[in-house]
Amino acid sequence: MYDQTNALPPLPGVGYKPQHFIALMADPAPVGWLEIHAENYMGDGGRPLAQLRALAERFPISVHGVGLSIGGEGRLDPDHLARLKHLVGWLNPASFSEHLAWSTHDSHFLNDLLPLPYTDATLTRVADHIDEVHEVLGRRMLLENPSSYLAFAESTWSETDFLREVARRTGCGLLLDVNNVFVSATNLGYAPQAYIADYPLELVGEIHLAGHDEDQDDHGLPLLIDSHGSEVADPVWALLDLTLDQAGARPLLVEWDTDVPDWPVLAEEARRADRALARIAA
Amino acid sequence: MSAVSQDSFRAALLDASRPVPDGLLDGAGRPAGRRYAVYRNNVAVSLREALATGFPAIAKLLGDENFAHVAGLYLRQEQPGSPLMMMYGTGFPDFLAGFEPLGHLGYLADVARLELAMRRAYHAADAAPLDPARLQALDDDTLRAARFTLSPAVQVLRSPWPVLDVYRYTLTPGSPKPQATAQHVLIARPGFDPEPHLLPPGGAAFVAALMDGAPFGTALQAAGETFDLPATLGLLLQTGALTDLTH
Structure with a gap:
């Protein structure tokens, strides 16, 4: 029923920022594809859409939603689903992905990816919402693992089992954010390598990399913040190597969303992702 | 639990x-x-x-x-x-x-309204500007009866404050210090970058009437005695504010 192939190439990509438009059009190497945040391209016209049309002629595009609130207790916003359908319809991107999170409650959008308890009730709700996305968009989506700062007492599922079961019920693929894995594992006190070992890598259509900040909790324990405002940390690159050893080559995305650097800095991160892919090909 | x-x-x-x-x-x-x-x-x-x-x-x-x-x-x-x-x-x-x-x-809210209008214009639908030759080809009577389509980016802000001067003085180094006066502003988007322009007396009423779908002649009456038509029309054409006309 749905296109089961992920059309993103197993190459480095970057999260697109308008200030990099000219540099990317002039010499994108080693970037082989781009990811956009869906909500930034839902205006009626102007420069954002003109740039996106130009980029889509040169690069495979991944549309990454940050506002659908798939884990929300209420129904999915039909207006927002219709906007996504419109964008995905005219752009025909190589991939569409969203988050295991909620962000809207009672029509108030909170502009953050908020956490979910891993319970049977959440599982049913998330699976129903993904079924609806599949139905409306007519394509299979990828679901991204969150970065966690806390846990829910009521949770009865591990995150990896939860994701595996959502994928089994809905047929969705997964977007593995290895920085989120590292952040969550550090924050909640488990080994990130164990998470990767438990994770259904065969379902991964895309991998995310990003920088994080370091803080401390009330007990002086490390509290990592998924800030997307710096270089990818060395232990996250190491976790990527471990993941690629087991999963094989996948599309790798470098995200940098706050304090966005000049193009050469981001291109260097993409080259590092390229070397990680070259290492497993050797 | x-x-x-x-x-x-x-x-x-x-x-x-x-x-x-x-x-x-x-x-x-x-x-x-x-x-x-x-x-x-x-x-x-x-x-x-x-x-x-x-x-x-x-x-x-x-x-x-x-x-x-x-x-x-x-x-x-x-x-x-x-x-x-x-x-x-x-x-x-x-x-x-x-x-x-x-x-x-007191001017703060209107400066915020101007910024909101600029943002709306930035994301507004694209529209090709009207060819001025189509305007020049009309005789007076036809022009008076003609109705115009304005670009979706176009907005008019009427303020009792020197809203555009405050906006420029705040964001653009070297802009003159605002003097106490009312200002009416046209927001339009030639190309991709929205621009705010000061409207001459009567200009805001004229553009608002055109936006409401009034014929050119009716908009002229709405603009009043002191209206500077050549300046206003020149501004509308130069900023791509007019996109079509029917007569």
């Missing part, structure tokens, strides 16, 4: 005086404490930064500290109505107008 509803999670996010909801833990099973504050901070900072990006002149006029305070009050009162952050802040001008501690800065 306490279940944490999204209702209670959200309520405590926006009100730091509320306790962290029960049932949120750290990795060792202790209460989440300031881990929950990460979400509080993410929401407040991201909405405040969206307002600072959308209202750069207001942010500069108030200064970082005051802006953070005012934005913090506003964002607790009004969160985005959709995930389209490009639309966030439509109620901010009215909020400023009703915010008594800033009552001595």
